[in-house]
Structures are given as structure tokens and as C-alpha cells.
Amino acid sequence: MTKQVLILGGSGRIGSKVAEDLIAHTSANITIAGRNLVTGNSICQQLGDRAQFKAIDLTAPSDLRAAVSQADLVVHCAGPFHYRDASVLQICIDEGVNYIDVSDHPSFTRKALAYRANAESADVTAVINTGIFPGISNSMVRRDVEQLDHAEKIHLSYVVAGSGGAGVTVMRTTFLGLQRPFEAWIDGDWKTVKPYSDREVIDFPKYGKVGVYWFDMPEAFTLPDTFPVKTVVTKFATVPQFYNYLTWSVARWWHPKLLQTKAVIEFLSYVSHFMTDVSDRFSGIGVAIRSEVTGEKNGQPTRCVSTLTHLDTAVSAGIGTGTVAEMLLSGELKKPGVWAIEQALSTELFDRAMQRRGIEIHQELI
Structure with missing residues (x-):
């Protein structure tokens, strides 16, 4: 069956770039979740038939839980993460749904890492701090x-x-x-x-x-x-x-x-x-x-x-997150628990993902 991906904050600059990467590199259906109906629908029209918009308020737990329960993967792009708690991650663990975020604030990272044992017990792989930096x-x-x-x-x-x-x-x-x-x-x-x-x-x-x-x-x-x-x-x-x-x-x-x-x-x-x-x-x-x-x-x-x-920071962030999403959807990456990106992703998988997207990294020993 076709995989279902829910992108929270998908109508934002970073979230929409993640969606573009997933449309290009996976066969998944994408649900763009946000508060702006006009912007969300416009992005979905650009992405094509595999994308749809859904209005979701992150402060409404019942609506959020209903949307998460229909997904195979949740990608959390609704920053700034300084103001966020780990409730989305908790719902994903409860529903047995894999999770990724583009968090970039230390306070949120600490909150998310506290759920490692819970995610491991639920057989949920959660990878945090994806994107470009961190990512x-x-x-x-x-x-x-x-x-x-x-x-x-x-x-x-x-x-x-x-x-x-x-x-x-x-x-x-x-x-x-x-x-x-x-x-x-x-x-x-x-x-x-x-x-x-x-x-x-x-x-x-x-x-x-x-x-x-x-x-x-x-x-x-x-x-x-x-x-x-x-x-x-x-x-x-x-x-x-x-x-x-x-x-x-x-x-x-x-x-x-x-x-x-x-x-x-x-x-x-x-x-x-x-x-x-x-x-x-x-x-x-x-x-x-x-x-x-x-x-x-x-x-x-x-x-x-x-x-x-x-050339584009937002696009590169979308690539960083999209690669991890692709691996979770395909089964290449499976590591129950909550992990920072460098703890979850092997160099072999990383190199392969960068090559697929034409990203060049220059490395030298001095």
C-alpha cells in the first residue's frame, strides 16, 4: 500500500521543501498540515495529485491524534521549536508512528530525547535535528x-x-x-x-x-x-x-x-x-x-x-530531512528510540543519500 506522510508545518518554507523532496524521491502520499488554507492549497497544487492540505491546530490534541493515526510517518516542521513541547512525539509513540523533526533548539532536543525508552518500547524510530544544520x-x-x-x-x-x-x-x-x-x-x-x-x-x-x-x-x-x-x-x-x-x-x-x-x-x-x-x-x-x-x-x-x-538553504534543509524520511519509508533505516541524526544514520546510508540527490561534500585529510 502507498505510504502516508503527515508534514506538520508543511505550508512553511522548510516544510514545503521537505514535501518537494518526498514527492521527487518517494511514492508516498503527502498531507500538508498547517493553519493557512490558501497557502497550503497553493503548495499542494504545485506538488501535484499526491499532496493534500489538512488544517490542523497543534494545540488541539484530538485533531492531531486523529491525523497522526492515519500516517506511516510524521515530519514535524512547525517551529520555532523554542516554544514547542514534545507532545507530537508523544502522540506518535502512542500511535506507533515513526517520527522526524527539523528541531534546532537545544531545549526541545532535550525534551525529545527524554522519550527514548518510550519510543524503543513502542518500536517507533524517531530521528530529531534533521535538516541542514543541524542535520x-x-x-x-x-x-x-x-x-x-x-x-x-x-x-x-x-x-x-x-x-x-x-x-x-x-x-x-x-x-x-x-x-x-x-x-x-x-x-x-x-x-x-x-x-x-x-x-x-x-x-x-x-x-x-x-x-x-x-x-x-x-x-x-x-x-x-x-x-x-x-x-x-x-x-x-x-x-x-x-x-x-x-x-x-x-x-x-x-x-x-x-x-x-x-x-x-x-x-x-x-x-x-x-x-x-x-x-x-x-x-x-x-x-x-x-x-x-x-x-x-x-x-x-x-x-x-x-x-x-x-545555493538555497531551505532546499538543502528539505533534502536533509527528506533523505531520512525516504529511508524510514523504505525500511533502510530502523532504529527504535529517539536519536539525534548522527546517532541514527550510518555514514554508508548518508553517502548513498547525498549521491542520489547530487550533493557534493569535499573532504580532505591535513
Whole structure:
């Protein structure tokens, strides 16, 4: 029988790109779930006969449960995840339905991981933090770690051009990440780090030298849980680079209570989105990822460096999530429990998925 996929937040920028990937690479029927009937129906018309729209309010558990019970796979794209609990995951476990999300906030990741034993008992595979970063980036790290005999340090850097082709939700995520200091795994210990601090210049393919800054990401704690390294660095930047200076000034000069006020976050998000609507015309909406793992190979100090670029950040996020969805639908991937992407997906499966979609990752040992 034809598989049924429910995409929550499917009418958003990321959710719609996940749907496009699934239409292209699977035979599944797709239900786009959201609150905007006009947008949802428009997206379904573009996707074709295998897509339909369904209005679902995530705060209405009975409606959500009814929709989940009809699905073979649920893909949760309804961010920002800073505001979400793990109720969708709980319903999927109750209904015995596999689950994926594009979560990118540490607080949500911790809530989801707490359900690991429940999912395992229910024989449900739940993969969290899929997308581009986190997502493909985490699998790049796994690939690099496996090239070394011993890994000591992971350094992940990201740069996004303008809006990245995503909606205002991504802007919200950026400013929500500035609200408070966070814990980073440095030299074998958890240390407090200020968001958007410690600027470091990284040479990215296509974008050249860009200053990147500490940013609170789920991989900051899932990677040291997965790999026995002493340090994990997660840094982020945007281009044009003047956006970084604006974000840095907000992180440094605005009172913390302002950044914890929803109205302020909304103001900053919409102003930023308006600005990127203009700058996207000359900056593009692409993404670059650089993974550097330091350690030893054959008794010698060695670094394994991988880089990836894509012209559209939202499309690449759709690919990252779509590949995992395809594997779950086909049965290639089955691992009951709740797992960060690098814990669920083998390098063999990852490489195969990237090749199928024409995604090139450059890797070298230095």
C-alpha cells in the first residue's frame, strides 16, 4: 500500500521543501498540515495529485491524534521549536508512528530525547535535528570522525546568505538563541559561553573569509554524547557580514529581559526579514558548512576537514530531512528510540543519500 506522510508545518518554507523532496524521491502520499488554507492549497497544487492540505491546530490534541493515526510517518516542521513541547512525539509513540523533526533548539532536543525508552518500547524510530544544520552537518562530522583513529576536537561552522530562503521563523530562531548564555563542551568540561561571542575568521568555499560566532545549537551537546571528544565548537554567521555586527550588538548591548520578551523577538524578526528581502537579491540565499575534526591517524596529528555549499538553504534543509524520511519509508533505516541524526544514520546510508540527490561534500585529510 502507498505510504502516508503527515508534514506538520508543511505550508512553511522548510516544510514545503521537505514535501518537494518526498514527492521527487518517494511514492508516498503527502498531507500538508498547517493553519493557512490558501497557502497550503497553493503548495499542494504545485506538488501535484499526491499532496493534500489538512488544517490542523497543534494545540488541539484530538485533531492531531486523529491525523497522526492515519500516517506511516510524521515530519514535524512547525517551529520555532523554542516554544514547542514534545507532545507530537508523544502522540506518535502512542500511535506507533515513526517520527522526524527539523528541531534546532537545544531545549526541545532535550525534551525529545527524554522519550527514548518510550519510543524503543513502542518500536517507533524517531530521528530529531534533521535538516541542514543541524542535520547534514552532523552526518558530515560523523564521516570526518570515522576517518581518524582518534578524535579530540570537533569544530562546526555555518554561514547563511541573507534569509537562506526561509521564512520569518528562522529569524525568530536566531534571536531566541541570544537570550541567555549556554553550556559548551570545552577541554573535557562544560563551560558557560556567551552567544555571539569569540569571533573567529573561517575561510568558506564560495563565501571566502567570514567571521563566525558562538551559537547555541543542539549539536553542542549531542555530538559529545555521540563521540568521545574533548571539545565541540559550534559557530554561526550570516552574509552580508554587517548582519553579524547587528546581531552582535543586540547580544551585547540589549538588556537580557528585552530578548526574553516575545514582542521584542517578533519586532527584531520582522525587521530582519524585511532587510533580507532586499539583500537576498545580491547575496543569494545559500549556505556553507565547514566541519573540522582534529585528532590522530597512524600515530600522527591529523585534521579531517569537510565542506559543503548549496545555493538555497531551505532546499538543502528539505533534502536533509527528506533523505531520512525516504529511508524510514523504505525500511533502510530502523532504529527504535529517539536519536539525534548522527546517532541514527550510518555514514554508508548518508553517502548513498547525498549521491542520489547530487550533493557534493569535499573532504580532505591535513
